[in-house]
Amino acid sequence: MTMRVDLPEETLEGVLAKALGNRSFLIGLVVTLLIVAVALVSFVWTPYDVTKLVIADKTQAPSWTHLFGTDHFGRDILSMIMVGARNSIAVALVAVGIGMGIGVPLGAFAAARGGLADEALMRVNDLIFAFPALLSAIMITAIFGPGAVNAIIAIGIFNIPVFARVTRAGALAIWPREFILAARAAGKGMTRITVEHILPNIATLLLVQGTIQFALGILAEAGLSYVGLGAQPPMPSWGRMLFDAQTRMVTAPWMAIFPGMAIVITVLGLNLLGDGLADILDPKSRRRR
Secondary structure (H helix, E strand, C coil), X not given: CCCCCCCCHHHHHHHHHHHHCCHHHHHHHHHHHHHHHHHHHCCCCCCCCCCCCCHHHCCCCCCCCCXXXXXXXXXXXXXXXXXXXHHHHHHHHHHHHHHHHHHHHHHHHHHHHCHHHHHHHHHHHHXXXXXXXXXXXXXXXXXXXXXXHHHHHHHHHHHHHHHHHHHHHHHHHHCCCHHHHHHHHCCCCHHHHHHHHHHHHCHHHHHHHHHHXXXXXXXXXXXXXXXXXXXXXXXXXXXXXXXXXXXCCCCCCHHHHHHHHHHHHHHHHHHHHHXXXXXXXXXXXXXXX
């Protein structure tokens, strides 16, 4: 038989009601959808051209003409935040995809094989953990130069051991279960059991972890851009905007306030979404109802 995490039909309405009643989930979902919508709109429209320098309009305070003001080159900050949103989301999304695409199979393999293979993979994970995303980016850019692609690689490499550990821990909790023993007795191999039984049962865990890592990826991208290792000018980036604003905190504080708020709101929304998903999809929580 195949055991999956799909909820029984009679509980779907209850889970939907629980989602609608979960304030953390609803707030996080609304904020996340809003940020994604802003990023998508920026592909077809922004109030001003973010690559056009208008020195005569530099460091203008927020007004009806420029709602978030302008920077030291006369660029519209609202337009830059909109374009920066799509860059941050793209970097974080691809980096999380790399982490999941490599980390999940490695963690599942380690849990299935055990023994020396498990120990070796976990020690490699520990080695990767010793090099944070920022340090990895410095090493990568020292060889290939700064840029968004190298930032994606650095953040993605750091995500691999995270998903490998989460997958391994979740899989190890499933392997001793009775339905797994029945599947083995039926002649199913480790790979088939992993695909048909293990991964579906830890999908919820991976979904929640992916949401959390997505928020951390946006923070990491902003940090790398702040030190000049992320997206390069003239492409706007929230972290780069904060770097440009650090010497103008007194004369033009809006240059730091608005991109800083964009980072805080986005990360907060994703964290609330992740917490809400954890509450909604937690089987123990459902049983308590």
